[in-house]
Amino acid sequence: MQPELLRKLQEGRARRRKAIDSNFRRLGFFLTLTTLGILGILMLNLAMNGLARIDWQFMSSFPSRRAGEAGILSAWVGTLLLMLVTASAAIPFGVAAGIYLEEYAPKNRWTAFVEINIANLAGVPSILYGLMALGLFVYQFRFGQSLLSGGLALGCLVLPIVIVATRESLRTIPSGIREAAFALGATRWQAVWHHLLPYSTGGIATGVILAMSRAIGESAPLITIGALTFIAFLPPAPLISHAPFVSVDWLFSPFTALPIQMFNWVSRPGEEFQSNAAAAGLILMVITLSMNAAAILLRRRAQRNITW
Amino acid sequence: MSLSPDNARQSAPEPVVSDSKALPKVQIRGVNFFYGSHQVLRNVSMDVPALKVTALIGPSGCGKTTLLRCLNRMHDLYPGNRYEGSIQVQPDGTDILGSGVDPIQVRMRFGMVFQKPNPFPKSIYENVAYGLRLQGMNRRRELDERVEKALREAALWEEVKSRLHQMAHNLSGGQQQRLCIARAVATDPDVVLFDEPTSALDPIATSKIEELIVELKKRVTVMIVTHNLQQAGRISDMTAFMYLGELIEFGETNRMFTNPAKPQTEDYISGRFG
Numbered sequence: 001m002q003p004e005l006l007r008k009l010q011e012g013r014a015r016r017r018k019a020i021d022s023n024f025r026r027l028g029f030f031l032t033l034t035t036l037g038i039l040g041i042l043m044l045n046l047a048m049n050g051l052a053r054i055d056w057q058f059m060s061s062f063p064s065r066r067a068g069e070a071g072i073l074s075a076w077v078g079t080l081l082l083m084l085v086t087a088s089a090a091i092p093f094g095v096a097a098g099i100y101l102e103e104y105a106p107k108n109r110w111t112a113f114v115e116i117n118i119a120n121l122a123g124v125p126s127i128l129y130g131l132m133a134l135g136l137f138v139y140q141f142r143f144g145q146s147l148l149s150g151g152l153a154l155g156c157l158v159l160p161i162v163i164v165a166t167r168e169s170l171r172t173i174p175s176g177i178r179e180a181a182f183a184l185g186a187t188r189w190q191a192v193w194h195h196l197l198p199y200s201t202g203g204i205a206t207g208v209i210l211a212m213s214r215a216i217g218e219s220a221p222l223i224t225i226g227a228l229t230f231i232a233f234l235p236p237a238p239l240i241s242h243a244p245f246v247s248v249d250w251l252f253s254p255f256t257a258l259p260i261q262m263f264n265w266v267s268r269p270g271e272e273f274q275s276n277a278a279a280a281g282l283i284l285m286v287i288t289l290s291m292n293a294a295a296i297l298l299r300r301r302a303q304r305n306i307t308w
Numbered sequence: 309m310s311l312s313p314d315n316a317r318q319s320a321p322e323p324v325v326s327d328s329k330a331l332p333k334v335q336i337r338g339v340n341f342f343y344g345s346h347q348v349l350r351n352v353s354m355d356v357p358a359l360k361v362t363a364l365i366g367p368s369g370c371g372k373t374t375l376l377r378c379l380n381r382m383h384d385l386y387p388g389n390r391y392e393g394s395i396q397v398q399p400d401g402t403d404i405l406g407s408g409v410d411p412i413q414v415r416m417r418f419g420m421v422f423q424k425p426n427p428f429p430k431s432i433y434e435n436v437a438y439g440l441r442l443q444g445m446n447r448r449r450e451l452d453e454r455v456e457k458a459l460r461e462a463a464l465w466e467e468v469k470s471r472l473h474q475m476a477h478n479l480s481g482g483q484q485q486r487l488c489i490a491r492a493v494a495t496d497p498d499v500v501l502f503d504e505p506t507s508a509l510d511p512i513a514t515s516k517i518e519e520l521i522v523e524l525k526k527r528v529t530v531m532i533v534t535h536n537l538q539q540a541g542r543i544s545d546m547t548a549f550m551y552l553g554e555l556i557e558f559g560e561t562n563r564m565f566t567n568p569a570k571p572q573t574e575d576y577i578s579g580r581f582g
Contacts, residue, residue, distance in 0.1 A: 106387055176426035182385055184439040184491070185416040194438070199429055306429040307477050 046285065050278030058279060062232040063261065067272030072280050074231040075261035078147070079216060081235060081250065082257055085151020086215050090162050091208055093155070098166025098204075099192055122160035129157045130224025138225050145226035147235060148251040153221045158211035165207020169200035174308050202302015209295040213288045219259035229264035231256040258284045332398055333358035333529040334379065334499060339393035339405070341374055341383070348374045350553040351393075356499075356546075358398070361521060361530040363544035363561065365537060367581065371553040372533045376501050379404070379531070380418035381411035397498060416443060419492030419500040419528075424508050425484035427476035427491070432459075432468050435476050435487055439495040454494055462490035463520055482513025489520060493528065500524065502532040506539065518543050537577060541565055549573045 061071025101118075105111045133153030143149045173196055181191040197204075235253035238246060258280055265277035332355035341349035349371050356362050364372035374383075381404065383389040394403045397417065404414045416439075427435050436455045445451060455472070459465040464486045468479070476487055485505060492500050502521065506514040521530055521543050534540050540547055541561060548558040549572070557564065557573045568574040575581055 174426070176422055176424055177428060179382065179385070179420075179422065180426045180428065180488070180491075181438075183380060183382065183415055183420040183422075184495070185412045185442050187412060190442065195428060308429070 043282075043285065046278045046282045049275045050280070050282045053275050053279035054282065058276075063230055063256075063264075064232075067265075067270060067276055070265075070273075070276055072258065072261055072283070074234060075256050075258045075280065076283070077234055078227075078231070078255040079257045081147050082151045082154060082222075082255065083212055083216060085147060085251070086154040086158065087208065087212060089152055089155030090158050090211060090215075094159050094162025094208075094211075095166050095197075095204060097159075098163045098170065099197070101163070102167045102170040103188060103192055103196065118160050118163055122164070125220075126157055126218055127220040127224055129153050130221030132156065133221060134225045144252055145228075145254055146252045147255045149225050150222050150227055150255060150257070153225055154215040154218055157218065157221060158215045161211040161214065162204075162207055165210070166200070166204050169203025169207065170196055172203065173199055177308070199306055202298055202306070206295045206299045206302075209291050209298070213291040213295075216288060216291070217259055217284060219257075219263055222257055222260055223263075227260050228254050228256055229260055258287075331358045332356065334531075335394075335396040335398065336375075337394045337396070339375070339378060339391065339395060341371075341378060341392075342390040344388045348553055349378070352550075352553075352555045353393075354548055354555055354558050356529065356531060358529050359525055359527070360545040361525050361532060361543055362546040362548065363540035364531065364533045364548050364550060365535075365540050365576070366550035366556075367576065368535075369552075370550040372548075372550050373503055374553075375550070376503055376531060376533050379414075379499065379501055380420055381405075381414045382420070384411045416495060417498045419495065419497035421485070421488050421492050421500065421502045421505045423504045425481055425488055427479075427484050427487050429475065429477060431473045432476050432479070432487060433472040436490045436494050439491060443495060455490075458490040458494035459487075461493050461524065462486045463516065463523075464490055480513070482509050482516060485509060485513070485517060486520065489517070489524075493524065497528065499529045499531060502530065502534075504533050504535060507535065514539075537565075549576060551576070 057069075058071045059076070060073050061069060062074055063072075064070040097118075101111065101115065105114075130153060133149055133156070137143045137149040137152050138145060143152075177195060177199070178191055181195050186194065231254060235250035235255065236247060238248075238250055240247045262277050262280040262284065265273045265280065334356040336352055336354045336356070339349055339352045340347060352371075352375060364375060366372050377383055378391060379395060383391070391405045393405065395405050396403050402409065419439075428438065430438075433455055436458050437451050440451060440454055445454070456465060456469075459468060464483060467483060468487075471478075476484065479487060485508075489500075489505075505521075506517050509517065518539065521532065524530055525545075532540075532544065544561045546559065547561045547564045549556045549564070549568075549570075551572055557568060557570045559569070564573065565577060568577060
């Protein structure tokens with residue numbers, strides 16, 4: 001082939017390759033913008049419909065038949081207590097399971113099977129967790145349609161997230177650190193307790209927050225176990241005036257939560273109820289986004305303090 | 309764990325300690341090591357003299373690091389590893405490969421310094437104190453004393469005494485490695501094992517570590533794996549040459565480097581392979 005011809009051909013190819021490259025750059029930018037734009041419009045829409053509705057009265061009132069007098073007191077208290085139960089269940093179980101699988105478990109077929117199924121659990125539809133909780137916690141253990149049952153259901157739902165976050169966080173610790181601890185005569189337990197767990201707290205906490213922000217928006221499992229949509233009272237206080245001064249009665253109280261309250265308002269006719277729903281949605285969204293922001297900050301801080 | 313007599317007679321090389329008058333600290337006898345079904349060490353026997361520096365040299369994959377890690381039972385941390393033979397530590401004669409021996413007790417007698425400096429992401433003080441804490445020491449005064457002593461032995465005290473409670477990662481690579489040495493010697497181990505301790509360091513940091521190792525042998529037995537023949541020549545009293553999992557030759561460093569008995573040793577030392 002003529003050298004001149006070859007050169008022209010190569011130039012043409014290079015131009016085409018560059019064109020493909022820059023076309024993808026534009027497409028990718030556009031698609032990213034679209035996704036973010038949709039989220040932004042959603043937020044804007046919620047804010048326009050609901051922002052005006054958010055005031056002290058809205059936060060401190062029970063639901064009501066009259067939209068203007070209704071509020072989300074029982075819903076946000078319910079959500080808060082649910083998260084408390086969920087976290088108390090999911091953190092110890094999830095972290096312990098993660099530590100076991102990563103640091104203790106032998107690598108064999110049985111653990112490989114367990115690992116695959118943990119990944120599967122993360123993909124199980126949330127309503128199935130609701131059914132499981134209804135059968136197990138509500139009827140079998142007789143916890144009733146309570147905060148305890150709801151919190152445990154959500155705990156099961158996010159357990160795989162906590163396990164995976166724990167494992168990944170442990171895996172980022174170089175093996176040299178483990179060997180350094182073992183070489184000084186540490187037991188596995190001491191290596192975990194003195195080193196691996198403290199060094200992975202940031203990553204685990206990030207995973208836990210992400211798990212909680214997943215749980216906080218769930219409604220299907222709560223509806224399945226029978227969370228009520230109209231609750232005009234608060235659960236009994238955890239602190240009481242007589243001995244033993246703490247009470248766990250609140251665990252067995254019926255409850256509602258923000259997504260349930262929202263669902264209830266959305267399904268009712270009338271402009272005012274719609275803006276109540278938008279206001280509740282806005283609050284839920286702000287909580288979720290700030291939890292995610294906290295997770296990001298925490299991850300940054302953990303990375304800054306611990307280097308290998 | 310015991311070696312059958314037949315097997316021992318078959319090919320056990322005599323432990324070559326003839327040209328050293330030193331008392332043996334560690335007596336390695338007929339050690340075989342298996343990673344799964346793959347045999348990495350073949351019938352290794354040697355007497356590591358007390359209060360000397362013993363270098364393990366040989367080409368990559370010859371088993372020198374594997375042998376070093378047998379001495380503090382590091383292989384027990386991973387599944388599928390198996391030891392045969394015996395490793396007795398003097399003066400008490402404990403066989404650290406014995407079935408009743410707890411690897412954790414072994415690791416408290418054998419300090420280890422690794423290839424890459426691996427300080428904990430904690431303060432300088434806590435790094436050095438950790439081994440002592442594991443052994444149950446928790447009185448502040450006692451800990452302070454021992455930490456200072458260890459840091460002095462690692463020639464690091466003057467550089468860090470004003471910032472003991474700062475993070476260890478703010479130190480340079482060479483300082484981090486000296487910190488790891490301080491951490492290893494703080495508990496007064498019988499033997500300190502060095503696994504290519506200078507391979508990640510620059511020449512100046514390397515020479516500091518080498519001086520330190522020579523200084524250390526006044527009170528502790530040192531074993532060092534090194535890829536650097538000049539380093540073995542500079543700092544070791546005894547050199548063991550390993551090849552394909554076998555101990556080929558073991559003797560005083562001077563003699564090994566000037567007048568090796570085995571042709572393989574000569575080939576390796578003169579740079580013909582490896």
